[in-house]
Amino acid sequence: MKTYVCFMLALVSFVLVGATLVTDEPLDKMTLGKRLFFDPILSRNRTISCATCHREDYAFADTSALSLGVFGRKGKRNTPSAMNVRLQANFFWDGRATTLEEQALIPIANPDEMDLPIDLAIKRLNGSKTYRAYFMKVFGELPTKANLARALSEFEQTLETADSPLDDWRLNDNEAAVSESAKRGFALFNGKANCVQCHFGADFNSSEFRNIGLFNGKTLADSGRAAITKKAADLGKFKIGPLRNVSLTAPYMHNGMFKTLAEVIDHYNEPDKRVPDAINRDPLLAKPLGLTQQEKLDLEEFLRSLTDKRFLVKAAVAKKS
Structure with a gap:
């Protein structure tokens, strides 16, 4: 039943997006990547797409x-946002x-995700x-591994956001854009909580x-970065992801163990x-941060x-309807 539902959702998304591309949008690398x-x-079984796990309404x-891949196979890590990736230096937890091009192909071939070897995908x-x-029309050549990766990465690079209430407050001096509570939170982020030590820059990463x-070698046994570098010093280390749109991307962490932002903050505290x-x-x-409630x-x-x-x-429109 889950597989059928995933197939229908992916099919509807494909039909809608495909129709838009054909009738309304010029065909270029980005729009081709969007269609793909x-x-x-x-x-493998044409039941899921990249968008099945990277859901637009949730950043x-x-x-x-x-997430569930083909044949209902469960992935091993939480699906990160595909937004605000242009400035990132590395990908996956x-x-x-x-590179984005390298990243774009890995989920396609992953047996727990789309399970389609790249050679078969190109075929x-x-x-x-x-x-x-x-x-x-777009590349002047037939589909290849390189231009498939290029098209997907071109679309992902358009998924940038920089128009939040915080941006309105900090960049436009609009004091009414955020609440007094958020302003105090910003001061905590840069001060007592020291979140800025790891989350900084345009995308807060x-x-x-x-x-x-979140690694103890037992109940939490994912070694993270160490599996790539083979270094003991990297045990339990994971990528520091962007915080933009973080309120939409629950659950949190590499294993999705925290369901709410409040739980995340409690853990750091x-x-x-x-x-x-x-x-x-x-x-x-x-040591504890000592944050009050x-x-x-x-x-x-x-x-x-x-x-x-x-x-x-979108949230405001949905609330009215």
């Missing part, structure tokens, strides 16, 4: 701790890919009269990997409480102010 992103043709993330695209024509105390036997936890989390609420309000206005408009 929403098309289940890139999964191109998923609402499940672990463990940083296994260093399938070349077997489509429509896609042969599209690729010839960094190129580092950190162990925030008292790192020992949830995982007292953590191994290799970062020294930045050596009001300070935690203020910090959460600040994080919510990072939601792009396009999503706020």
Whole structure:
């Protein structure tokens, strides 16, 4: 039943997006990548697309701790947002890919996700009269591994957001754009809570990997970055992701173990409480932050102010209907 539902959702998305591309949008690398992103043709049994797990209404993330791939196979890590990736230096929780093009192909071939070896994906695209024509028009050549990756990455690079209430306040000096609580939260983020140590810049992230105390080698056994580098010092370290639109991307962390922003803040406030036997936890989390209940609420309000206005408009429209 789940597989059938996924197939129908992917099919509807493909039909709608495909229709838009054909009738309204000029065909270029980005629009071709968009069509491919929403098309289940890139999964083994044609039941899911990239958009099945990267859901637009949730900032191109998923609402499940672990997403389901073809044949209902459960993934091993939480699906991160596909938004605000243009400035990122590495991809996936463990940083296994260093370019968007490299990243774009890995989920297609992953047995737990789309399970379609890239050679077969290219063969399938070349077997489509429509896609042969599209690729010839856009790239001047038939589908290849390189131009498939390029098209998908071109679409992902358009998923940038920089129009949140926080931007309106900080960049446009609009004091009314955010609440007083969010302003206090911003001060905490940069001060007492010291979140800015790891989350900074345009997208509130960094190129580092950190162990925030969610690895104990037993119940929490995902070694993260260490599986790539083979270094003991990297045990339990994971990528520091962007915070833009974070209010939409629950559940949180590499395993989706925290369901709400409040739970995330509670963990950082008292790192020992949830995982007292953590191994290799970062020294930045050596002791509790000592946040009061009001300070935690203020910090959460600040994080919510990072939601792009396009999503706020959608939420307002949905609330009225």
